Amino acid sequence: MAHTAETGAAKPSRRFTLLIEFALAVGGFAIGVGEFTIMGLMPNVAEALNITEPQVGNVISAYALGVVVGAPLIAVLGSHFYRRHLLLMLMAFFALGNIASALAPNYPTLMVFRFISGLPHGAYFGVASLVAASLVPSHKRAQAVSRVMSGLTIAMLVGNPFATWLSQLLSWRFAFVLVGGIAVLTVILVFLYLPLNRQEVRNSPSQELTALKRPQIWLTLGVGAIGFAGMFCVFSYLAPVLINVTQVSPHWIPVAQAAFGAGAIIGNIAGGKLYDRMQLKGVGWLLVWCIAILLLFPLAAQSLWSILLICVAIGTMVSLSPALQTRLMDVAADAQTLAAASNHAAFNVANALGPWLGGVAIGAGFGWTATGYVGAATAVGGLIVFFFAYRQQQRHG
DSSP states (O other), rough: OOTTTTOOOOOOOOOHHHHHHHHHHHHHHHHHHHHHHHHHHHHHHHHHTTTHHHHHHHHHHHHHHHHHHHHHHHHHTTSSHHHHHHHHHHHHHHHHHHHHTTTTSHHHHHHHHHHHHHHHHHHHHHHHHHHHHHHOOOOGHHHHHHHHHHHHHHIIIIIIHHHHHHHHHHHHHHHHHHHHHHHHHHHHEEEEEOOOOOOOOOOHHHGGGGGGGOHHHHHHHHHHHHHHHHHHHHTTTHHHHHHIIIIOOGGHHHHHHHHHHHHHHHHHHHHHHHHHHHHHHHHHHHHHHHHHHHHHHHHHHHHHHHHHHHHHHGGGGHHHHHHHHHHHHHHTTTHHHHHHHHHHHHHHHHHHHHHHHHHHHHTTTTTTHHHHHHHHHOOOOHHHHHHHHHHHHHHHO
């Protein structure tokens, strides 16, 4: 099969499957660097734009809001496009949004450009997950999704610390230039390696909207939107915690980000395997784990060695992503695109909710480490929603 061949429904070879997964994972790497690096640069952005660190938290929330708005909207409006074409358009738009963010002259324009940059995020991951799942046997779908998501987790391990370190030396704007360049590379790789399947089933917008009628979809999205907020609550304010509580040099921020990324890689692999083995029950156990590690965060923040260890543990919360992504594909029936994209809308509701709740707690005088307790409370909320989902599944099958 030629790299750029426009084929029918025939599945690619194992070699080409890996090339396709790699191309899609590079896009995930770009999104991961674009979404998370600003969290490590919070003090730098605040100083450069003469704003407060909680205001930088609002910039993070603006990106997340863009994901929340863009994921379902693009999934519905783009449902009649071939997946290859949609992925190319989404990543090109993402590249432009990040280059514009690098050129933002002030706080209001940065807010706008971060919102715009977030629009293609959820739809890209949703469509990429559907492509990955279509290439493997049904009992290995969650692991295929986790391989595509590995780009996101590798960004946490390598991309974010590197971009943070280099941006500390040069300028916070460099991070977004770097993201734009990686997004352009993704466009090239997807064009080269992902063949066009003209026999691909495409839905109408009205057919995709049928997903909104299924309670299990809403409950699964609720688990992600509430239960995942704790990770973002803690990670968003990790830089000021290291400086003000652990009292270490800003040079340790990239190291802590790398520790978080190592945990994310472990969690991404484990989450896919756990869901393939335990299905919905696995999500419940993952939430229990999240509650435990978030409660430990305030204590662990007091010393360097313990905060690095807890960063690894908090990174493993990413295990919820492939599990919930595959769960949505299981319950979506013939509205796959909207359901798959909405998973990242839910996670970015969490990304908006977590920093906002953390900022409220910090602003109220509870201290930087209050983010751990706030995060644990949101994970408990996610567990409550999970129990509703599990009971309904047991009742209705």
